[in-house]
Amino acid sequence: MENNIYVTQPFLPSLDEFIPYLQQIWDNKILTNCGPFHRQLELALCEHLGVPHLALVTNATIGLVTALQALRITGEVITTPYSFVATAHSLIWNGITPVFVDVDPETLNIDPGKIEAAITSRTTAIMAVHCYGNPCNVKEIQNIADRYNLRVIYDAAHAFGVGNADGSVLCHGDLSVLSFHATKVFNTFEGGAIICPDEKTKMRIDRLKNFGFTDEVTVVAPGINGKMSEINAAFGLLQLKHLGEALARRSEIDCTYREQLSDVPGIRCLSPSYSMPDGYSSNYSYFPIIIGDDYGMSRDELYQKLKDNNVFSRRYFYPLISDFPMYRCFQSAQRANLPVAAAASDRVLCLPIYPAMQDVDQQRVIKLIKGL
Numbered sequence: 298m299e300n301n302i303y304v305t306q307p308f309l310p311s312l313d314e315f316i317p318y319l320q321q322i323w324d325n326k327i328l329t330n331c332g333p334f335h336r337q338l339e340l341a342l343c344e345h346l347g348v349p350h351l352a353l354v355t356n357a358t359i360g361l362v363t364a365l366q367a368l369r370i371t372g373e374v375i376t377t378p379y380s381f382v383a384t385a386h387s388l389i390w391n392g393i394t395p396v397f398v399d400v401d402p403e404t405l406n407i408d409p410g411k412i413e414a415a416i417t418s419r420t421t422a423i424m425a426v427h428c429y430g431n432p433c434n435v436k437e438i439q440n441i442a443d444r445y446n447l448r449v450i451y452d453a454a455h456a457f458g459v460g461n462a463d464g465s466v467l468c469h470g471d472l473s474v475l476s477f478h479a480t481k482v483f484n485t486f487e488g489g490a491i492i493c494p495d496e497k498t499k500m501r502i503d504r505l506k507n508f509g510f511t512d513e514v515t516v517v518a519p520g521i522n523g524k525m526s527e528i529n530a531a532f533g534l535l536q537l538k539h540l541g542e543a544l545a546r547r548s549e550i551d552c553t554y555r556e557q558l559s560d561v562p563g564i565r566c567l568s569p570s571y572s573m574p575d576g577y578s579s580n581y582s583y584f585p586i587i588i589g590d591d592y593g594m595s596r597d598e599l600y601q602k603l604k605d606n607n608v609f610s611r612r613y614f615y616p617l618i619s620d621f622p623m624y625r626c627f628q629s630a631q632r633a634n635l636p637v638a639a640a641a642s643d644r645v646l647c648l649p650i651y652p653a654m655q656d657v658d659q660q661r662v663i664k665l666i667k668g669l
């Protein structure tokens with residue numbers, strides 16, 4: 298019987314290496330409330346990612362909700378339908394109306410050329426997503442934001458460690474939010490971080506994630522509980538030590554797929570970003586392919602065939618956010634407004650890629666796709 302191959306597997310360093318961290322928590326009895334591991338991880342990540350300030354949070358969804366609060370965003374926000382549903386949910390949790398704009402056919406990120414037409418007098422911000430870790434056209438998005446006085450928040454859940462010679466992609470926009478969920482490139486079981494441009498913004502976010510407390514008796518904002526616990530932060534510190542090995546293996550798997558699928562008619566591998574040339578570094582977090590008409594079977598047929606052979610690929614992102622019942626009612630959610638996203642959503646398949654993936658397993662996936 299062949300083993301199951303999932304789209305991803307969490308990256309877990311050895312348990313033996315984690316025990317000393319746990320021992321330290323048991324010794325000092327600090328479990329949460331921004332303890333020593335929390336502080337260490339914030340500093341280590343700033344250094345690793347090349348960002349000025351960062352606030353750890355319990356997960357990216359709370360991070361997005363808090364980022365919107367921190368910038369006091371209201372009214373309408375322009376966003377992409379081609380993402381994980383948490384992107385738009387974070388708007389609804391702030392009483393904001395999402396306005397969906399179609400994506401670029403090459404990157405599947407929000408198409409800057411279509412943003413202006415969606416701006417109204419109620420628009421206050423753009424929430425874009427670096428889909429699959431491919432950077433958005435950050436310059437063009439900032440140009441539009443500057444012209445219309447809008448804020449920019451990036452859902453950077455996929456973009457850990459992505460950048461180029463000019464620096465991290467996380468330094469663009471007003472705030473960026475990372476996810477450290479178990480399925481992401483860098484994980485703390487559950488977790489995330491908000492990248493802040495300056496000390497003052499970080500302080501505001503640190504208060505918001507701790508109920509709005511500034512001291513024992515003073516509450517200055519209706520904050521939330523968004524604090525990362527010590528156990529999660531400790532795991533992040535351990536994982537960071539091994540991230541280089543994990544990325545090297547991801548890069549090999551990415552390279553093999555590209556080489557061996559390049560001559561399959563009807564299969565297009567999404568290429569890494571062209572919007573950040575000059576020393577672009579990817580994180581190889583996903584391996585999306587687009588199934589064309591000349592492939593010989595539909596995306597869903599291939600998805601099912603793989604599944605029948607114990608290969609569990611994922612249709613990221615299907616359905617579109619705009620097709621879920623709580624979003625369908627918005628004018629901008631109509632499929633006619635989002636033809637590129639709708640087509641991609643019907644044709645995309647994310648193939649298994651994770652550090653522990655064995656060559657034989659990858660060959661099994663490739664053979665099934667090639668029909669061998």
Ligand SMILES: *Cc1c(COP(=O)(O)O)cnc(C)c1O
Pocket residue numbers: 356357358359380381383384426452454455475476477478488489
């Ligand atoms: C994973 C993900 C999120 C949510 O992250 P959590 O840490 O699980 O809350 C948000 N947006 C995108 C694009 C994601 O992939």
